[in-house]
Amino acid sequence: MTDAERKAAIEGLLADWRAEIQAAKTYRLLAERERDSKRKQVLYRMAAVEEQHAAKWERRLRELGAEPPPADTIRPRYASRFWQAMGTWAVLRRLEAAEEAHGGSYAEKAAKAPTEEERRELQRVHADERSHARAMNEMAPQGGPRTALDRILGHERWHARSGSWIGDAIYGMNDGLGAVFGLVAGVSGATGVTHSGTASDGHVVLIAGLAGMVASALSMGSGAYLAAKSEREVHEAEVAKEAAELDEHPEEELEELELFYQLKGFTPEEAHSVVERLSQSRELLLGTLVQEELGLHESSLPNPWQACLVATLSTGLGAFLPIIPFFWGANLTAVLAAAGISIAAHFAVGAAKTIVTARSWFHSGMEMTIVGVIEGVGAYAIGTLFNVH
Structure with a gap:
């Protein structure tokens, strides 16, 4: 080992040693504050594991001819009054993120380890850090902003688990209805069909609406399929890793x-x-x-083909509703009829959302209605700015 390599190894080991000592002191501090005996015991056990990790790095440092500073010079994290005021939940979430990040650094070091023995040792430490991160998540009070599945998959709505395909169908109708209602309103404003539009202008509105319907349905269907398939792949990868x-x-x-x-x-x-x-x-x-x-x-786990079918059909149905009046002509009456159908459909979809959200059906319906009105008026106004006549 060259002097430069030895110096880099010592710096890395010192950083790991400090992190482990700091984590151990933090867990002991939390254990002393904890009133629940079971949680207190778990925190003390986690502190002991971190101290074992620190002892490993201390031995390695001495083998390289370096001496770590006194442990009493290291202060625990989140010991200030500010963090006491923030409460246990905030500290546990911070610790969870820190353990995940620290575990990730050990995984990287394990991949680059020069010997099999060192690689296995780093992998064991990595497993401990992951275990501690999961324990932090388990100990955090229920009702926090994210679950384990959220962290893996993000907030993609097709993973929202509405309880069944009903939730996916409602979201699909909402997307199709909103997108094509805005499209039809905007094109109607741009072509001027409400006051001086021609038959060809009416055809433009109808074709634009149909094209938007097909595009929205296919886009949502393919997105739902890929999301569901990705979720299964993530599950399989996690199972293989475990x-x-x-x-x-x-x-x-x-x-x-x-x-x-x-x-x-x-x-x-x-x-x-x-x-x-x-x-x-x-x-x-x-x-x-x-x-x-x-x-x-x-x-x-969702069925990718079922998710695709539900998303495609529900989005297509929602998108088709604002287009219906334009099959019988394109004039002010058709635009008003499309607006009326769309507003009523927005209210119905909003009310139907309460199947999966348990909110007041009236408030949910009115919320969707207001959004639909703003969307339609805004799109129509923008369309009139680009009036082709």
């Missing part, structure tokens, strides 16, 4: 699962007994690990 961890570090995975059950209220003995029973079947154990740690379950 299976690899179970094969490489079975004891750590079992201990991690025991931790999750303790956080749910089981005693250590009960948690150990449950995990011991689960470990008799690898398939059952793997499924439980994926479900408990990541919140993923195969039965909750």
Whole structure:
């Protein structure tokens, strides 16, 4: 090892050592503040694991001829009065993000490790950091802004899990109705069909509406298919990753699962007994690990083709409604009829949303109606600015 490589290794180990000491002190600080005995015990255990990590890096530093600074010079994170006032939830979320980031750095180092022994050691530390991040998520009070699935998949509405295909159909109708109503209103304003439009202008509005309907339906259908397919691929990748961890570090995975059950209220003995029973079947154990740690379950995954069909048909139906009057002509009457149909449909879709949102059907319907009116008036006004006559 050259002097430059040795210096870089020492700097990296010192940074990891400080992070582990700081994390251990932070967990101990939280444990001292915690009133729940089970959570307190879990936090103390996590502090002990971080101290073990720090001891590893301390030994490595001494092997390289470096001496870490005294541990009492390292202060715990989030010890100020500000964070005490922010509450446990904010601290736990911060710690969760920090553990995920720190675990990611260990994963990168493991991939570049020069020896197999060092790679395995870094992978074990990485697994511990991931476990701590999941524990932070589990301990955070319920009702936080994101679930584990949200973090993996983002806020794509086709993953919103409305409880069934009904929610997807409602969102599809909403998108189709809004997009094509705005399109028809804008083209009507641009062609002047409300006062001096010709038959050819009416055909332009109708063709634009039909083209918008087809484009919206195909776009939403393909988007829903790809989103559902991606969700399944993410699930399969997470299962494969968890299976690899179970094969490489079975004891750590079992201990991690025991931790999750303790956080749910089981005693250590009960948690150990449950995990011991689960470990008799690898398939059952793997499924439980994926479900408990990541919140993923195969039965909750959407069918890509069903999602595609529902999105395409519902979007097409919603988009078709504003076009109907223009089959009988393009004049002021047709525009007003399209506006009336669209506004009524907006209210109906808004009211139907309460099937999955549990809000007041009237308020939800009125909200959608107001949005539809603003959309139509705005699109028509912009269209008149580009009046072709």
